[in-house]
Amino acid sequence: MAFLTPPPAPDFSVSVELVAVTVRDATLSVLTARTPHGPALPRTFVGRDEALTAAADRLLHQAAGAELQRHHLEQLASYGAPDRDRDARVLAVGYLVLAPGLDLASHADAWVAIDTLDRTAMALDHGAILDDGVERARAKLEYTTLATSFCPTRFTMSELRGVYEAVWGTTLDPRNFNRKVLATDGFTLATDERTTRSGGRPALLYTAGPATALHPPLTRG
Amino acid sequence: MAFLTPPPAPDFSVSVELVAVTVRDATLSVLTARTPHGPALPRTFVGRDEALTAAADRLLHQAAGAELQRHHLEQLASYGAPDRDRDARVLAVGYLVLAPGLDLASHADAWVAIDTLDRTAMALDHGAILDDGVERARAKLEYTTLATSFCPTRFTMSELRGVYEAVWGTTLDPRNFNRKVLATDGFTLATDERTTRSGGRPALLYTAGPATALHPPLTRG
DNA sequence: AGAATAGTGTCTGTCAGACATTATCTG
DNA sequence: CAGATAATGTCTGACAGACACTATTCT
16 A cells, blocks of 8 residues: 655656736736747746745746845646656646736836737646636635735725736726725725825825735625 | 746656545544554655656555545645655645545545544654645535535435534534525435435435535535 | 816615424334 | 434525715826
């Protein structure tokens, strides 16, 4: 019976591949590069003595620029079809990154709108990994406070609502949205400052609070 | 920039490790074995040309016995800490299995009650993998129809309710439970047969329907 | 003054949770 | 007939969704 049999000789390479998404100009965007095999997600190989998350962090800063701060990173799933990479047997561990839409200075052109990408034209199985990442992000906005990961440190209710609208592709009623966000203690914390950066009446600025789960959850239209 | 760099020489072994759970005697149980390093989850190594799910299926039938049918299998997460296995660099892909509580003939003693297991005494990082699997199973009962995976092909409402109670560790009101289960079309399909296998008034038998998601979800106490 | 955006309250229908009794079988 | 389990309906409080107007700033 197969409980704790000893490992065989190593025969896999292990990679980390990122679905790094952000909201820019009210559009959900992902970090990619053009390659001879089509648009590709960033990837790197995990070193012999390196942790998976360490490899993901290293890759993220390399691909997105060092100015990226305050992102959220979580494991997505693993992809190991024997023929997914023709060059070798590669097991890919997918990671999902949620990044604020600002400070994208050095690699701004690498972020492309998600609904302009043809999944079938992407390198390897990156179309499928991308879809998994987007669905995970959409689902997690429902029951976690992760939407604030897309916002600058201080944000307005309109900006937060805009994140939900961009990720879900819906429009949300400002009054109901406001009520539901404030219903979860510690989701957002009001500051005593306002901004006019969007024109019109000054908007209250909020910061992310300590809560991580939403009670009750927000629902997609 | 690290987009599609070629793979290095293989330096990992990849394993599949199972969190196979069932409900027996109103108790959530998991498939384990005693080893010199403590209770361990079943594991096997993925062959050079083998798909991950193929390895998981192979392992499941080896560890649980060939009579196991109608199980649900899904990927859980991957575990790759450099020091998780002292013998080699092993990347473990965890899989969650939900199995019916019957037909556990040949390996019945390998199923142990989950709340009697000391996570810290388990081999490798199996305590953490087990916790991830149990939490995933608990969460998925809320918004999917997977509870039927724990039931025989024909089951009563009491039995289905018993699954929820065992997995969640709560008690549920029979009337409210009934109403909520029947509210999702295609969750359960009534047959025209009844059983008296639990004594008392004969109970209607149901089969699992085609639905996979619950609208609205069931909630844990 | 006009344009732009922020901010706010009510009403109504639906859903969730609490709760007790009758029905059908076995021994 | 006694014991065991199945099956069922109502009431009430809470929440979700729909909906329109006033407030504040800038130019």
